[in-house]
Amino acid sequence: DIQMTQSPSSLSASVGDRVTITCRASQGVGSSLAWYQHKPGEAPQRLIYGVSSLQSGVPSRFSGSGSGTEFTLTITSLQPEDFATYYCLQHYTYPLVFGGGTKVGIK
Amino acid sequence: QVRLMQSGAEVKKPGAAVKVSCKTSGYTFSSHSITWVRQAPGQGLEWMGWVSTVTGNTFYAHGLQDRVTMTIDPSTTTAYMELKNLVSDDTAVYYCARSTLLGLWFPDDFWGQGTLVTVSS
Numbered sequence: 745d746i747q748m749t750q751s752p753s754s755l756s757a758s759v760g761d762r763v764t765i766t767c768r769a770s771q772g773v774g775s776s777l778a779w780y781q782h783k784p785g786e787a788p789q790r791l792i793y794g795v796s797s798l799q800s801g802v803p804s805r806f807s808g809s810g811s812g813t814e815f816t817l818t819i820t821s822l823q824p825e826d827f828a829t830y831y832c833l834q835h836y837t838y839p840l841v842f843g844g845g846t847k848v849g850i851k
Numbered sequence: 852q853v854r855l856m857q858s859g860a861e862v863k864k865p866g867a868a869v870k871v872s873c874k875t876s877g878y879t880f881s882s883h884s885i886t887w888v889r890q891a892p893g894q895g896l897e898w899m900g901w902v903s904t905v906t907g908n909t910f911y912a913h914g915l916q917d918r919v920t921m922t923i924d925p926s927t928t929t930a931y932m933e934l935k936n937l938v939s940d941d942t943a944v945y946y947c948a949r950s951t952l953l954g955l956w957f958p959d960d961f962w963g964q965g966t967l968v969t970v971s972s
Contacts (some may be wrong), residue, residue: 759948776954778943780896787946787962788888788896794953799960831896835957839912845895 746834750843755851763819765846767832771851772812776836777819779808782845783828792817792829822848853877855947857963863970868935871966873947880928881905883887884956888902888908897943902930903955937970944968 747770757763761777767777771802790799792808795815819826828849832843860873875883887899901920909921920933924952930947944965948958 766883774954776957777870778957782890782896787959787965788948789959789962790960793951793957793959811874829895833896833898833957834953835953838910838955840898840955840957842888842896842898 745839746773746841747840748832748838748843749835750830750832752846753844754847754849756849758851759822759824761822761851763818763822763829763848765770765808766833767815767843769813769815769834769851773834773836775811776817776834777808777810778833778835779806779822779832780833780842781826781828782831788831797830812821819848853949853961855949855961855963856945857945858890858968860967861969863937864972865966865970867939867970868933869937870931870933871945871947871967871968873932873963875928875931875949878949879959880923880925880931883959884950885921885923885930886950886956886958888946888948890941890946891943893904894943899945900930901950903956904930923972933948934968937968939970942968942970 750769768783780788782788821848856874886901922931947963949961950956951959
């Protein structure tokens with residue numbers, strides 16, 4: 745199975761900060777990489793699919809990049825509503841695998 | 852509008868089974884598969900598997916394939932996830948998600964509200 749390793753597992757940031765989260769795959773996943781945001785008590789929300797395509801309705805401060813085995817989610821100017829846990833997901837091969845998550849907290 | 856409405860919370864004893872439903876509306880049921888994802892307390896998201904809403908074909912996570920069954924009822928546009936021989940580690944919030952085909956089926960932006968399943972003696 746492909747392993748997905750996210751880093752960091754948690755971070756503290758302030759409103760307005762630029763935040764970068766990394767996801768590494770144990771083998772290449774092509775462009776089959778998505779990012780989700782998950783807040784307590786809510787359903788996850790898809791932010792990015794196909795490595796860098798922004799889900800409809802998601803603010804443009806979110807962006808995705810990368811290729812092969814290393815991918816990045818960037819939030820250019822952190823907003824109060826962005827404090828949440830973020831997960832990458834590879835959908836290149838079965839079983840699909842989520843990364844371990846990155847919790848973005850308030851500094 | 853697109854909605855996925857899940858059944859309510861369940862409390863089960865070890866060894867029992869649970870069946871969670873996911874009633875969909877607002878879109879063509881057969882156009883999107885359904886993926887099931889769970890989150891145990893304090894843990895991350897875990898992909899459980901998916902079910903085709905056209906054929907009923909399934910693919911399950913390796914660790915669950917002996918105990919999980921995902922089914923559909925096109926007549927009611929409802930998907931079901933049954934998990935048998937429950938153990939305490941199955942305590943989690945279970946989500947259904949409408950899925951997009953991009954290579955493989957994976958969750959898009961429409962999810963159920965989650966169903967808490969508690970396994971306790």
